Structures are given as structure tokens and as C-alpha cells.
Amino acid sequence: MDTRSNRPTLDALRHLPVGEVIALPPEHLALLQSDAREALDAAKRTLDWIEGAIALRYEQRAVGARAAAGKDTGIVRFEDGTVEVAVELPKRVEWDQRRLAALVEQIRAGGEDPGEYVELTFKVSERAYAAWPERIRGAFEPARMVRTGKPSYRLTILNDVALRDSPHGPGIRPAIGGPR
Incomplete structure (x- = not known):
């Protein structure tokens, strides 16, 4: 049976106690880790896109506000409708x-x-x-x-050839449903 199809979603995972997450099959953990990385990458790309649009929209107004305030760096503020826009240009010495x-x-x-x-x-x-x-x-x-630093763990699901050629010993097979 393919255990990949009955794994929890990322949304469901947020509500599981850590003890239940630890008990998930390693294939589930690997797939969930991959899903989480993909979701994070997608969120970062979306945030970059939005922040790029904001920068394009307000860049000239920020330059004008900075000139009016006589500031080369620091924070300038201005309003666009009911939104206050604060633009920080940090000083890097x-x-x-x-x-x-x-x-x-x-x-x-x-x-x-x-x-x-x-x-x-x-x-x-x-x-x-x-x-x-x-x-x-x-x-x-x-x-x-x-x-x-903080340790990082990357889980990869091995195919049969990779399992056979693993330096961790011959005959190691994935345990479906927990350790044997």
C-alpha cells in the first residue's frame, strides 16, 4: 500500500500534537517537509512580487519626501488615501x-x-x-x-537503487507503518 496518499496535509499538521508528528512514517515526514519548503518558496515569491509592486508604486514619492525632509537615509512617511506609507532607507556604513x-x-x-x-x-x-x-x-x-548553529534535516525518499547502494548497509528497506 502506498502510504503517501493517506498522509496529513500541511494545514492538518498544524493541529497535530508533536508526538503524533514524530510517529508519522518517515515517507510522510519527507513529503511534508518538501510540501512545506515548496509552500514557503511560493510565499516568498509572492511576497517579493508584492513588495516589488509597492516599491515601484511609491519610489518617486519616497524620493520626494526624503528630499523635502532633507534626509539621505532613515524613515520618511506619507499618506496614500487612508494608508500611511513608511519608507526606510537604512544607512550602511x-x-x-x-x-x-x-x-x-x-x-x-x-x-x-x-x-x-x-x-x-x-x-x-x-x-x-x-x-x-x-x-x-x-x-x-x-x-x-x-x-x-541550528541543525537542519533534509529527508529524501530513496528509490530501490539508492537503498541498495546506501552506505548504511545492504538490505535496509523503508519501514512502512513504523519501525520493524
């Missing part, structure tokens, strides 16, 4: 790292503490770190902290 390093040295040479003016941050490329000689890596090791 980037600093030339070499020039900052030279300025820090000038401040230090002048007898002042550069820490009063700038925050210093050091970065080490993980690729470069891996290529360093062992003695250099050893010196830096106490300063290195590895943090993990």
Missing part, C-alpha cells in the same frame, strides 16, 4: 580597514589609547587557519571558539 589601522597606529604613537576611539576586532579565516603550520595553529588554539 563601511570603514576602510587599512586606513583605520593606520589611524590607530597614529593615535597610539601620539600617546593616546586607541580603545577610546575605536573597537578592535580580529578575524581569522578558517581556511587560512587550517593551512597554518601546527606550531602557529597551536598558539592560536586557546583563542579559537567553535560554536554550532
Whole structure:
């Protein structure tokens, strides 16, 4: 029996206790995960389309409002009928790292503490770190902290050939209706 046809819908899934979701056959979980990703992608495309239309509709009015307010960045507001439109143009500041390093040295040479003016941050490329000689890596090791992110799980329904060739051992077959 094909267990794919009697799986819950995404809408029904929202109302199931997590214990029931955990107990679903792995094929159902894989298909539901795929459905959810497709729905999310479709929603993102729709949102992008709507936001693009909004930007086209109000771009010139926002430019005018920004000019009238004498602002290069930040939030400007105007009304369109009964709707207030708030348009934010964020400020993104980037600093030339070499020039900052030279300025820090000038401040230090002048007898002042550069820490009063700038925050210093050091970065080490993980690729470069891996290529360093062992003695250099050893010196830096106490300063290195590895943090993990949120794990992600992607379920894929394997066909018979993929199951046969799986590195997890021969003879593994999908369990329909739960573990054997």
C-alpha cells in the first residue's frame, strides 16, 4: 500500500500534537517537509512580487519626501488615501580597514589609547587557519571558539537503487507503518 496518499496535509499538521508528528512514517515526514519548503518558496515569491509592486508604486514619492525632509537615509512617511506609507532607507556604513589601522597606529604613537576611539576586532579565516603550520595553529588554539548553529534535516525518499547502494548497509528497506 502506498502510504503517501493517506498522509496529513500541511494545514492538518498544524493541529497535530508533536508526538503524533514524530510517529508519522518517515515517507510522510519527507513529503511534508518538501510540501512545506515548496509552500514557503511560493510565499516568498509572492511576497517579493508584492513588495516589488509597492516599491515601484511609491519610489518617486519616497524620493520626494526624503528630499523635502532633507534626509539621505532613515524613515520618511506619507499618506496614500487612508494608508500611511513608511519608507526606510537604512544607512550602511563601511570603514576602510587599512586606513583605520593606520589611524590607530597614529593615535597610539601620539600617546593616546586607541580603545577610546575605536573597537578592535580580529578575524581569522578558517581556511587560512587550517593551512597554518601546527606550531602557529597551536598558539592560536586557546583563542579559537567553535560554536554550532541550528541543525537542519533534509529527508529524501530513496528509490530501490539508492537503498541498495546506501552506505548504511545492504538490505535496509523503508519501514512502512513504523519501525520493524
